[in-house]
Amino acid sequence: MQFGMRFRRQDAADKLNDRFWHEIEGKPLDEVRRSQEERLRDQMAYLKANSTFYQEKFAAAGVDFDEIHTVEDLQKLPYTYKTEIRESLAAEPPFGKHRAAPMAEIVQMQASSGTTGSPSYVALTEADAEMWHEMTARCFFANGVRPGDMVLHAFSLAKGFVGGIPVMQGLQYMGAIDVPVGADGGADRLLRACADTRPRCIVGAPNFVLHLAEKAPEVLGCEASELGVEHVIVGGEPGGGIPAIRAKIEAAWGAKCAEMLGGTDLGVTYWAECDAQSGMHMVNMDYIITELLDPESGQIIPWGKGAEGEMVYTAIGRQASPLVRFRSGDYIEVIDTECSCGRTGAKIRCTGRTDDMLIVRGANVFPSAINSVITEMVPETNGVMRIVADFEGHTTQGALTVIVERGPGRDPADDAALKKKIEQRLRDSLVFKADVHLVAADTFEKPGAAKVAFVLRKYPDLP
Template sequence: MTNEYPKYWDKELETTPPEEIEELQEKKLRNQMEYVYNNSKFYHEKFNEWGVDPGDIQTIEDLSKIPFTDKPMERNTFEGGENPLGENQTASVEDIVRIHSSSGTTGPPVYFGLTEGDIKTWSNCIARCFWTAGVRPSDVVMYGMGLSMFVGGIPVLDALREIGCATVPAGAGMGSSRFLNIAKDLNANVFGLTPSFARYLIESAEDMGLDPREDLNFEKYFAGAEPGMGEEHIRREIKEGWGLESARETLGIGEMVTVLAAECEQEYGMHFMVPDLIIAELIDPDTGEVIEWEDEAEGELVYTAIDRRATPLVRFRSHDYAKVWRDDCECGRTTHKVRVIGRTDDMIIYKGVNVFPTAVREMVGQFKPKVTGYIQVVLDEPGPKVEGTPTLEVEVSDDMKESELEDLRKKIGKVLQSELLFTPEIEFVSQGSIERSKYKADLVRVED
């Protein structure tokens, strides 16, 4: 089995100077705005209502002339219209070859159509991300995310096929023990899962009497669908728990493309891998002002598809709040790096300060092994504005002595206050009492 593969999936694109990429982006942007205006009933009306002419949008800077689109707006395009795929459907049913949907857990599902061309473009872009995250043709890859309807399902399998690794389409529905048995039978060396599931499986393996490091052959892990890998204690837990060579984060958004950013071997922030497909902007989530992609800037990611036939979205608010880097990465890729700090939906505004539960988890996680790394913020009322004092449940390890708790409480409190200006009531709960989730971890709970 050879491992002499090229370093990049698409060397030219990945190592081109940003200015050249911008030229390509602006050319595609101009075409896409014309296409959207002429083919999307939704945007045609919106552009007219907003007083935006597609010809006004010549550069990336010009994008700020266009108001944002968001999920509720997108959902409205499905109501009362004649097209079952909504009023933002720009391709005919004949041209659409696959229909995916958002989960529909927080409202009626939103559907996305893809043409054969869209699927090919996606496959190539997603493959580029997984290649960056370390997947190679000689790998045996267990893929454990949802396959039914989910944009992170079949399109990811298409992309893994494009890479040519031996993909095992496990999906998210099977139990942990079956997942682990298959991985063991097939000697799988790569797995792709949410960080929640990857952590959960360590406990499951141990419950089955397996040593995750010895009895399974996992060498590489790629994470997706929720933040977590940006928190060092979580990455370490997964990497050490499974005895991995690499554990890398990927980022995507169903409305744009399932995977659009991935970490390289530096494992420090994800390269934005699809500048030929999407323009990403950073904005202030409160004011909507565009924020420069300067090194260490923070803001909400807003995406505009510049190469999409069906269901094209323009300036779509992701609600992902991210930090970005523009330093020269040692891997040689010239694309910016990004790390999602949290969902703006999950964000709490406490005493006038924005607090992300993932950031709270990160701070608490530093106290491992005294704590397990599982936390939950408990609110009286749904956020973002928090009036009273929130409770922070912190799971402590079974090995902790009662006498050590007060000291730990003080230390956690101090870090939270100094790093996040966050001063919750800290309540210790016993190991295993915070529910483990196979999919996305719920970090906030509302209780009366």
């Protein structure tokens, strides 16, 4: 494929009635394994020649690139953690010490939401970008999108997130037409675009697409189910795989709901649910090797039905920002290893994160990151805060309530200005909407031997 102004894969229309977007999705697993291991050896040779980050990391672990031939050999290698990537980015901005391609070959960059600190910037070469388009197309095809479809874009299109421009690029690549309003455009504009363009599909966060459906009668004077949408494709937060939420989405839109899963570090999306709606398949086994880690035992476990663990990813065929044995933090259950659709990749449900992340209107938010912002605002604040997560699960479409102690001696009459300042700082730093409540210094018990619980499940009784 030639890049530049050619967005659409030349044979996209020919795939309209195909069973899979790519034949690898239905290949026997022994054939997939052979392809993975050939590409793994090539990736190790590439890293040996081009990655200072992994040269140093593997040397410290006493392992040589030439020792890695099979998927099992990956267990000789150390894990790569998100904290290491942040340190790498800080050491050599903008793309970090782990950048393994010349700057002259970088054609695109994307950013994570930065909820654990500063955003992580990911670099792409032309080959990497094409890989991302291909991976994304496979997922959307499994989810029900077809060449020629109009797709309403209800993920955020702002701030460099992979749910924005890369999703649009993947849809264009597969021959679909992206309606690029984005969640940032607001519910009214999205719904009016939906009424005007009559898209066959909508993509967005599950709670947000539910919110759109609830707003439709007010904005359009009709139910969302009257807009002709056939497929609602959701990701970016838990919900699509939760039966009660899925049922609400399908009833509200009169459409089939399918889920996808991915992330900035390895691509846009790499897991996708098929028409059976019984779990997400790995449809990109030739681009990513996925291990399943039991966090309690620290052992890699087989991909058997009912197995649970954290997914560990190794990119194969990646140039600019390659990762080896990356701890994703996504905790999953293997639903099955067979499917009526014919795809051979295991089917999973993501049951949550291995950390304490909250999701506020589609933005991933860590309590420790909020605490860091509040601490940075001493002496205006006392550096003490509590989050009130008075909603079910870890996801909310509302503003997140954050109770903050004002600095000692500060006049409560100045609270309105301080509240606005803190809310803006949180929005700028962590990309979410907060509702800050200011209280007197020393309202909360001083930290002691016990771990401080930043998150409260109900609003506390305050003096």
